[in-house]
Amino acid sequence: xxxxxxxxxxxxxxxxxxxxxxxxxxxxxxxxxxxxxxxxxxxxxxxxxxxxxxxxxxxxxxxxxxxxxxxxxxxxxxxxxxxxxxxxxxxxxxxxxxxxxxxxxxxxxxxxxxxxxxxx
Amino acid sequence: xxxxxxxxxxxxxxxxxxxxxxxxxxxxxxxxxxxxxxxxxxxxxxxxxxxxxxxxxxxxxxxxxxxxxxxxxxxxxxxxxxxxxxxxxxxxxxxxxxxxxxxxxxxxxxxxxxxxxxxxxxxxxxxxxxxxxxxxxxxxxxxxxxxxxxxxxxxxxxxxxxxxxxxxxxxxxxxxxxxxxxxxxxxxxxxxxxxxxxxxxxxxxxxxxxxxxxxxxxxxxxxxxxxxxxxxxxxxxxxxxxxxxxxxxxxxxxxxxxxxxxxxxxxxxxxxxxxxxxxxxxxxxxxxxxxxxxxxxxxxxxxxxxxxxxxxxxxxxxxxxxxxxxxxxxxxxxxxxxxxxxxxxxxxxxxxxxxxxxxxxxxxxxxxxxxxxxxxxxxxxxxxxxxxxxxxxxxxxxxxxxxxxxxxxxxxxxxxxxxxxxxxxxxxxxxxxxxxxxxxxxxxxxxxxxxxxxxxxxxxxxxxxxxxxxxxxxxxxxxxxxxxxxxxxxxxxxxxxxxxxxxxxxxxxxxxxxxxxxxxxxxxxxxxxxxxxxxxxxxxxxxxxxxxxxxxxxxxxxxxxxxxxxxxxxxxxxxxxxxxxxxxxxxxxxxxxxxxxxxxxxxxxxxxxxxxxxxxxxxxxxxxxxxxxxxxxxxxxxxxxxxxxxxxxxxxxxxxxxxxxxxxxxxxxxxxxxxxxxxxxxxxxxxxxxxxxxxxxxxxxxxxxxxxxxxxxxxxxxxxxxxxxxxxxxxxxxxxxxxxxxxxxxx
Numbered sequence: 001x002x003x004x005x006x007x008x009x010x011x012x013x014x015x016x017x018x019x020x021x022x023x024x025x026x027x028x029x030x031x032x033x034x035x036x037x038x039x040x041x042x043x044x045x046x047x048x049x050x051x052x053x054x055x056x057x058x059x060x061x062x063x064x065x066x067x068x069x070x071x072x073x074x075x076x077x078x079x080x081x082x083x084x085x086x087x088x089x090x091x092x093x094x095x096x097x098x099x100x101x102x103x104x105x106x107x108x109x110x111x112x113x114x115x116x117x118x119x120x
Numbered sequence: 121x122x123x124x125x126x127x128x129x130x131x132x133x134x135x136x137x138x139x140x141x142x143x144x145x146x147x148x149x150x151x152x153x154x155x156x157x158x159x160x161x162x163x164x165x166x167x168x169x170x171x172x173x174x175x176x177x178x179x180x181x182x183x184x185x186x187x188x189x190x191x192x193x194x195x196x197x198x199x200x201x202x203x204x205x206x207x208x209x210x211x212x213x214x215x216x217x218x219x220x221x222x223x224x225x226x227x228x229x230x231x232x233x234x235x236x237x238x239x240x241x242x243x244x245x246x247x248x249x250x251x252x253x254x255x256x257x258x259x260x261x262x263x264x265x266x267x268x269x270x271x272x273x274x275x276x277x278x279x280x281x282x283x284x285x286x287x288x289x290x291x292x293x294x295x296x297x298x299x300x301x302x303x304x305x306x307x308x309x310x311x312x313x314x315x316x317x318x319x320x321x322x323x324x325x326x327x328x329x330x331x332x333x334x335x336x337x338x339x340x341x342x343x344x345x346x347x348x349x350x351x352x353x354x355x356x357x358x359x360x361x362x363x364x365x366x367x368x369x370x371x372x373x374x375x376x377x378x379x380x381x382x383x384x385x386x387x388x389x390x391x392x393x394x395x396x397x398x399x400x401x402x403x404x405x406x407x408x409x410x411x412x413x414x415x416x417x418x419x420x421x422x423x424x425x426x427x428x429x430x431x432x433x434x435x436x437x438x439x440x441x442x443x444x445x446x447x448x449x450x451x452x453x454x455x456x457x458x459x460x461x462x463x464x465x466x467x468x469x470x471x472x473x474x475x476x477x478x479x480x481x482x483x484x485x486x487x488x489x490x491x492x493x494x495x496x497x498x499x500x501x502x503x504x505x506x507x508x509x510x511x512x513x514x515x516x517x518x519x520x521x522x523x524x525x526x527x528x529x530x531x532x533x534x535x536x537x538x539x540x541x542x543x544x545x546x547x548x549x550x551x552x553x554x555x556x557x558x559x560x561x562x563x564x565x566x567x568x569x570x571x572x573x574x575x576x577x578x579x580x581x582x583x584x585x586x587x588x589x590x591x592x593x594x595x596x597x598x599x600x601x602x603x604x605x606x607x608x609x610x611x612x613x614x615x616x617x618x619x620x621x622x623x624x625x626x627x628x629x630x631x632x633x634x635x636x637x638x639x640x641x642x643x644x645x646x647x648x649x650x651x652x653x654x655x656x657x658x659x660x661x662x663x664x665x666x667x668x669x670x671x672x673x674x675x676x677x678x679x680x681x682x683x684x685x686x687x688x689x690x691x692x693x694x695x696x697x698x699x700x701x702x703x704x705x706x707x708x709x710x711x712x713x714x715x716x717x718x719x720x721x722x723x724x725x726x727x728x729x730x731x732x733x734x735x736x737x738x739x740x741x742x743x744x745x746x747x748x749x750x751x752x753x754x755x756x757x758x759x760x761x762x763x764x765x766x767x768x769x770x771x772x773x774x775x776x777x778x779x780x781x782x783x784x785x786x787x788x789x790x791x792x793x794x795x796x797x798x799x800x801x802x803x804x805x806x807x808x809x810x811x812x813x814x815x816x817x818x819x820x821x822x823x824x825x826x827x828x829x830x831x832x833x834x835x836x837x838x839x840x841x842x843x844x845x846x847x848x849x850x851x852x853x854x855x856x857x858x859x860x861x862x863x864x865x866x867x
Contacts, residue, residue: 020280021188030188037184060227061182064256067278068188 001117003028009110011073011103012066020070030069035111037065040104047097055093056085059100074103173198174292175218179208179236180225180254189223189254192281193288197221205231209239210578210592217248220292224271226255226262230594231574237269239574246270250295252287254279320374320424326381337467338374344463344511346370348500351507352459356499359455369456372428376435376460379409406436407445430454435461438494450497458497462504465493466511481511557581563665570596570618570647571661577602583666587636605635614645618662623651626662631669641670686758688736689743694765697757698810701767704755705808713808714774716766717817718785718798721829723762726792734790741789742796749784765814774802775834782832797824798832805835 003024007014017027043058045051059082066075081096176197180186181204190199200215202208205228212219222240226233233253240246253266256277263274272291275284349366352359361369380388383405387398394402409432419425434448434457441449443461453461469484479487485508487493489501557580560567566583570576577593584591593599597611606614610632617628626649634643647664651657684696692700705713720726720742727735739762746764747756755767770777778800785796799821806816816835824833 016278020278022281026188026191026281029191030184033184033187037182039182039184054229057181057227057229060256061185064225064277065182065184067256068185070278 001114003031003114006031006110006114007070009113010071010107012069012071012107014070017068017070027069031111032115034065034069034071035108035115039065040108043097043100047093050089052085052089056082059085062100062104071107074100074107077103174220175200175215176221176223176288177202177208177211177215177219177249178223179203179205179211179228179233180223181228182225185225185254189284192285197288204228205233205236206574206576206594207592208236209574209576212236212240212245212249213578216245219249220296221288222249222251223288224251224253226253226257226266234265234269235574237266237271241270250291252291254284320371323375323378337471340467340471341373341376341460341463342370344466345373345459347507347510348459348463348503352500352503355503355506358499361455368423368427369431369459372424372431372456373460373463375409375413375428376431376464377405377409378412379405379407379432381412382408403436403444406433409433427456430456431460433457435464437461439497440495443494458500462488462496462500466504469493481508565665565667567663567665569661569663572615572619572659606632610634614647618647618649619659621649621659623657626651631673634666636668641668642673643667644669689740689758691743691747691764692755692757694757694759697755697759697765697767700755702810704767704769705803705810708769709808711769712771712774713803713813714768714770714778714800715813715817716768716778716781716798716800716832717759717814717821718764718766718796718832719760719821720762721795721797730792734792738789738792738794742785742794745784745787746781749781774800778832778834786830795830797821797829799824799835800832801835 001009004014007017014027018024021027021030039058039061043055043062046055046058059078063075063078063082066072066078077096077099081093081100084090084093084096174197176193177200178186178189179202180189183203186201186203190201193199197220200211200219202211207230208222208224209231212222224233224236233255237246237251240249240251250272251270252273252275253271254275254277255262258276266274272295273287275287346366349361349369353361353366383402387394387401390398410429413425413429413432414420416425431454434443434446434453437443437446437448437453437457438461439450439453439458441447443453465488466484469479469487470481472478485504488496488504560580561582564582566586567580568583569578575595575597577596579587579589579591579593581591587605589601593602596602597608602611613632614630617630621628628645628647628649630645630647632643632645633640635641636643644667645664646667647662649662650660652660684692686693701713701715720738723735723738726738739758743756743758743764746766750756750766750768753769755765757765759765766781768777778798782796782798785794787794799817799819801813801816801820803813806812820833820835824831827833
């Protein structure tokens with residue numbers, strides 16, 4: 001699996017990120033690093049404990065990271081969740097959170113697959 | 121014009137004034153300037169392993185985001201990363217103007233990017249450290265607010281690596297240029313002036329050299345011209361001169377006699393009086409000098425050249441129109457020429473020439489004012505008189521002037537020093553910081569800085585390491601780690617104490633207990649509150665240290681205990697028992713108490729028969745039984761040889777309690793039968809005064825003894841006063857104490 005294919009699988013734009021970061025090495029490095037980013041765990045924990053300000057920040061951070069890496073799909077859902085939590089809890093939040101979880105799994109899954117193949 | 125003359129001074133190779141005799145300092149400055157022109161800084165050149173990189177602070181809560189930015193900038197800059205706004209503030213405080221740039225996220229825990237900007241503005245850090253905001257908050261209100269708060273630039277996510285890089289570089293360049301612009305301009309002006317003056321001096325020296333004059337003439341004229349002009353503008357606004365004009369005229373004054381280069385040496389240096397013919401030739405020097413300047417192939421429009429022309433041509437004109445070469449009158453003569461004319465005359469008079477001796481200052485002044493050297497502008501004459509004290513030359517040395525020179529040089533030096541103050545100050549600060557952290561680490565004290573707004577504690581690195589805490593603690597009252605060490609009450613108490621100081625007496629000492637490495641230890645805080653210079657002053661926080669005083673405190677407690685207890689039996693002594701009983705009587709007015717005095721029967725005979733050692737054993741043994749027979753809160757004391765005191769609280773059935781204690785004391789120790797006699801007084805019967813209680817108990821003991829040993833007796837008010845059992849020595853009281861007690865009773 002190439003990086004391009006990985007981006008297709010996770011619903012992002014490889015061309016876009018490459019044009020911005022202008023280095024395949026960098027893109028590769030940060031895509032792999034995404035798996036160790038603690039923001040998603042923080043989001044899950046904050047949603048469980050109903051710590052809405054913390055959940056907002058976590059969603060916001062995920063959104064920022066996705067923007068930087070052009071992970072379009074996860075960017076969109078995390079952006080919506082962040083907006084829904086910006087001023088505390090709203091009824092839309094749980095559904096949006098579920099979407100973020102699904103998109104995160106998809107993104108992380110694609111990266112893991114890419115990682116597994118590139119390590120071989 | 122200048123280059124044409126460089127060949128006359130062979131120790132200045134062409135094209136480089138700053139080799140040879142010019143001091144190192146100037147050359148260093150030139151190097152600095154060249155560096156700046158190239159857009160590098162002299163101290164931080166890229167690729168120079170000896171010089172540190174410029175520092176960039178990145179504040180972003182996402183490690184990924186920081187890593188991406190670091191990756192983009194880390195090669196050229198030293199990156200410092202922090203993960204929230206509070207840490208950003210702490211880093212700003214730590215590094216200050218050393219930071220070349222702050223990349224600031226908006227949404228962060230503890231303190232967001234806007235709050236950081238607000239603090240930067242409040243403390244004026246924003247003047248020194250440019251801020252580039254990076255955020256995915258692209259709403260225009262956010263962007264606007266960032267700019268309003270002083271951000272230099274705003275980059276939205278997703279960002280382009282090249283854009284970030286370019287904007288960072290641009291911002292740093294712009295800021296460092298702005299910072300250096302003022303001193304750069306100042307320095308250049310200074311250098312330029314210095315170069316012009318240098319050339320002018322060389323040129324006029326040539327003339328004087330030929331003239332056989334000391335070479336000081338030119339210097340004197342220039343100094344005097346400057347002095348007169350500066351004073352003149354203070355006297356009148358008739359001649360509107362800027363400081364630049366004054367400098368220009370003073371510099372140009374040195375050229376007043378360049379026309380003399382055309383005068384034959386034998387006339388110039390003729391010791392005797394000039395013939396009319398010779399004088400006519402001599403007089404041409406002013407017009408010739410002007411002509412030399414007029415015929416310059418370039419620099420014709422330079423103010424320096426134009427002013428020099430005026431001075432050369434007309435410095436022998438006189439106010440009444442009787443001078444030469446043009447016979448100008450009054451203010452037809454340019455002020456520059458009028459002033460130089462007067463300075464020229466004064467210096468000619470007061471200096472020695474081949475044809476004359478030096479004339480003393482006072483006399484020379486009189487000659488000029490009296491019109492013996494031609495008529496001058498009355499205003500200038502007044503001006504000359506008024507600065508007379510400043511130019512007086514003691515016995516015609518040039519000390520007066522050289523003192524003026526010294527002052528001027530000092531001013532100049534200060535000005536130049538000021539130009540590099542920022543660099544030097546930074547070095548000094550760095551040195552101070554190194555010293556501070558070294559001493560802080562050596563002292564074994566936890567040192568800290570505390571600010572009220574934002575509420576923040578900064579620990580010395582040793583202190584932070586020792587406590588296992590971060591160096592910066594935001595909102596100390598909410599910080600769990602800190603609360604678990606000190607507790608909320610202690611922190612509040614400390615803050616209240618700090619706020620209760622005054623700017624005149626800002627130092628406080630505060631002892632408290634703290635949980636340190638698993639145990640409760642006594643700690644002493646010594647703090648100096650910081651007060652703002654506002655009117656009225658505001659308390660802004662404190663600096664201070666915390667010292668572990670546990671060991672000393674323990675020693676002190678031990679000593680206190682020793683002082684309070686009887687060495688043999690370990691019971692309280694009389695003095696401390698009395699203090700405690702008095703406190704209890706005062707504090708617990710709703711309780712009933714009984715005070716009992718007792719002694720061992722036939723104790724004297726124990727000592728006599730079995731010896732003092734055995735006597736002591738009996739005392740220790742009885743004390744132990746006594747202690748066990750009462751409750752924890754009751755007070756037991758040894759008040760004399762074999763006399764003891766008990767103070768107990770009771771609700772009812774006092775008799776039962778007393779009987780129990782009494783029975784417990786009747787026993788046998790090593791075949792020696794012990795029994796006691798005891799007198800008891802109750803607050804119900806006697807009242808709550810200690811002395812009265814003690815006296816009553818003593819009387820009751822006396823009564824008990826009188827009816828035979830081994831009994832106890834309660835005090836009743838029919839008992840006869842005056843009879844006591846407790847030994848007289850014990851009953852003798854300190855007269856001072858007595859007075860105190862009487863006072864207590866009367867109040």
